[in-house]
Structures are given as structure tokens and as C-alpha cells.
């Protein structure tokens with residue numbers, strides 16, 4: 177599933193071809209792609225809207241329109257592309273936005289879990305999300321307060337989008353290894369040095385992901401190179417880059433979790 181760095185990479189690539197363009201109409205081939213409003217209302221309201229800016233909140237792409245906002249969540253397998261009219265579309269291009277310059281903005285989605293929202297304000301969709309880990313206001317102190325307010329294992333807490341937005345399985349495992357913290361460590365047991373280390377590690381992992389254009393870990397997200405930088409993620413049985421111990425994989429809350437039992441002790 178695309179996480180913050182992969183979504184951010186899409187946002188940066190889509191700005192040049194899309195900002196300033198007007199959506200003339202939309203083709204909806206899989207109506208359940210449209211979460212809000214009804215597919216029929218969506219098709220009516222999107223016509224004639226100009227794309228003013230493209231940003232990101234958590235794992236959502238946020239398009240500010242001349243009236244309202246369009247949000248896209250890629251979920252498991254979403255892919256976004258801009259291509260000239262008439263060129264061959266991927267057969268999974270379920271939602272296609274026609275633009276005023278003989279191009280199309282295509283949302284392809286093999287597994288069909290992705291969703292599209294057209295709302296007055298983005299917060300109608302993103303209102304429950306936790307803070308952005310790369311935002312200037314997201315200080316180590318604020319992070320520490322949030323950790324202390326829960327007594328939950330670190331790994332599932334980092335994946336909880338209401339705790340913090342944008343981190344998924346890859347960047348949680350990478351950040352915990354960088355910080356030398358066991359994924360099952362309880363969030364309210366960290367000392368202030370550990371809090372700071374985890375805060376720095378999350379930001380470092382995410383920034384590295386963005387710098388490498390995200391991670392291409394499946395057929396779907398093909399953009400980036402961050403998979404070549406993985407320290408533990410999907411490296412079960414390989415040596416830890418710090419100490420050489422074999423990387424272990426365990427299941428935590430039905431998610432694969434990769435870690436080094438020597439560098440990330442459970443205490």
C-alpha cells in the first residue's frame with residue numbers, strides 16, 4: 177500500500193500536468209470508486225472545476241478545486257497517470273477525468289479498494305487523521321505527549337492513522353529499527369531519549385523514502401527506489417545492517433513486522 181512518501185511522490189509529479197487544468201467531465205467505470213457524493217452527483221459537480229493546487233494529507237491526495245476539494249485514497253493498488261486522449265488505457269482505469277487540454281487523468285486500481293471523494297472541505301474526509309509527521313509543528317515533545325497518552329505497542333500505534341497520519345508497514349518497521357526499539361514496546365514506557373530517537377527515525381525514514389521517490393514493492397507502485405534502502409522491511413533471514421543478526425519477521429495485529437532481535441530488544 178502506498179504510504180506517505182509514495183503519495184507525496186505522486187503529488188509532486190502530478191502538479192505540473194494538472195494544476196491550472198479544468199476537468200471537463202469524468203468517466204466512472206466502477207461506481208464504488210466514488211465514496212462521496214453519489215456517482216451521479218459526482219459526475220455533475222466535477223464538470224468545469226479547475227484544479228487550483230495539489231497537496232497531501234496522510235495518505236490522501238488533496239486537489240483543491242475552484243469549488244470544493246477532490247480527494248483520492250490509493251489504498252492497496254491505486255495508480256495515477258496523465259496521458260493524451262486516445263492513448264491506450266490500462267483496463268483497470270476505473271475513474272478517468274477528462275481535461276481541457278486533450279489529456280486524461282486516470283485512476284487505475286487493480287484491486288478496487290481505492291476511493292474518490294468530492295467535498296466542500298478536505299477536513300470532511302481527513303478530520304480524524306492525526307498530525308503530519310513531517311510538519312514543522314510536529315515536535316519531539318508533542319510526539320512524546322501523544323505516545324505517553326496511550327499504552328499501546330509501538331508498531332500498531334504508528335500504523336494508527338488517528339495517532340499520526342501517513343505511516344504504514346514499511347516506514348514503521350524501518351523507523352523502529354533506526355530507533356532501536358522493539359515493535360511491541362509499550363508507547364508509555366519510553367524515556368525522553370527514546371522518544372526523541374523514534375521521532376527522528378520516523379522523519380528520517382519518511383524523508384529518505386521521499387528522496388528516493390518512494391518504494392516499489394509490488395507491481396502497482398513502480399515509481400521509486402527506496403526498496404533498495406530497506407534495513408529490515410521484507411528482509412527476513414538477511415543480516416541486520418548494524419549487527420549482522422538475522423532479521424526476524426513476526427505478525428503483530430495481522431501485519432508482518434520485521435526487526436532485529438539484538439538491536440531492538442524487548443524490555
Ligand SMILES: [Zn+2]
Nearest residue numbers: 416419436439
Ligand atoms: Zn541488529
